[in-house]
Amino acid sequence: MNQYQEISWQGLWKNNPALVQMLGLCPLLAVTNTAVNALGLGLATLFVLIGSNITVSIVRNWIPNEIRIPVFVMVIASLVTIVQLLMNAYTYELYQTLGIFIPLIVTNCAIIGRAEAFASKNSVQFAAYDGLMMGSGFLVVLLALGAIREVLGNGTLLQGAEQIFGEAASNWHLVLFSPEQNFLLAILPPGAFIIMGLLIALKNKYDKRIEKLVIGEKTKQTIERARVTTESA
């Protein structure tokens, strides 16, 4: 397994920010009531993660160890503000729906976690790729959660796709069934917790089988779990 494959494997499955590291659960649980909301927040997070990983990796040799955390925070906060302004300008309706959760990406531990645990120790291309994979891992879980909750709660899928993809997408949504009364449990936060728990259980159930499939039994190695904080040097 070369380093790119290793990074993909870690980000998408083995060390998935949502299913394994359990980072960024607040926005994850709060906005996943529809697939489109989930996609919007997922893309914003992905973009910030790639941007912050690249920036942190570029400046990693210039910043003294003592001030690295404030610098990371500044880089992340300004990137998020930029994303927020861009979304406000170009995806206005989606921005209205996601509201407070865009600025909250700043506090998504997955981002500072990757800056600290990976980007500050690796070269730019690996850091960027790690951002892409970790962000995609997060995005996939968000999307799965959003799709399941939307189908269970409203009987639709991709309702409001035009908020991201423009007018052409206004008839993309599928109506699977039209419930007389929405299934509230799925739409409200408790449903998010329950379905998230089920997703994690499912991941754990097939963990060994998929690991065997991807890595193969012989080359199986002990993979270190990502630490959000480093040990003091």
Added chain:
Amino acid sequence: MLNIHPISKASFILAAFALVTTGLVALTHLLTEDTIAQAQENAIQQTINQLVPADMYNNAIAQDCIVKQDVNGENIRVFRARFDEHPVAVVLESIAPNGYNGRIDLLVAIDTEQRILGVRTVKHTETPGLGDKIEIKKSNWITYFAGLSVTDDNQKNWAVRNDGGMFDAFTGATITPRAVVGAVKNTLVWAQEQDLFAQGQTCGEKQ
């Protein structure tokens, strides 16, 4: 050899980062400012188009806008629709402060006979699946206001059914429609006492 204390060095680096990052944010702000204002205006114009029939007025309604203080002391915007300079309708922002999860922002359109042309929910944080039926996307409940007005005779009917009024409440959510009905009624009563077509502080000056 210049000897810089590590703390000074760290401070300089930190300051440099602060400057660069805030600079980038400021730059993005400058570049997106107009687009954001345009998007906001489009959103308002779209809602207004749903409320006031386009053949009723011929002025640039989104620009013909003044700021007033409503009953609760909140600054609200008033958009005036005119046909060849004659007042035909106003579109007012209305705030229901007592929603189930905080305030609900509404737009209320009223014609010159003090009849409601229509009401739309602009922004709210009510419970999805219960209170969010005040959105036109979710339910046509909000269209029930069209054509109504407040008179001395029907004052009492301006309440939800549970309170003895004429408006349906939603199953499991009475507080939300109660807040909306109350806000629309207050806005109507308030608008009757105001001269909304007079000159006033225009919206651009609001900061």
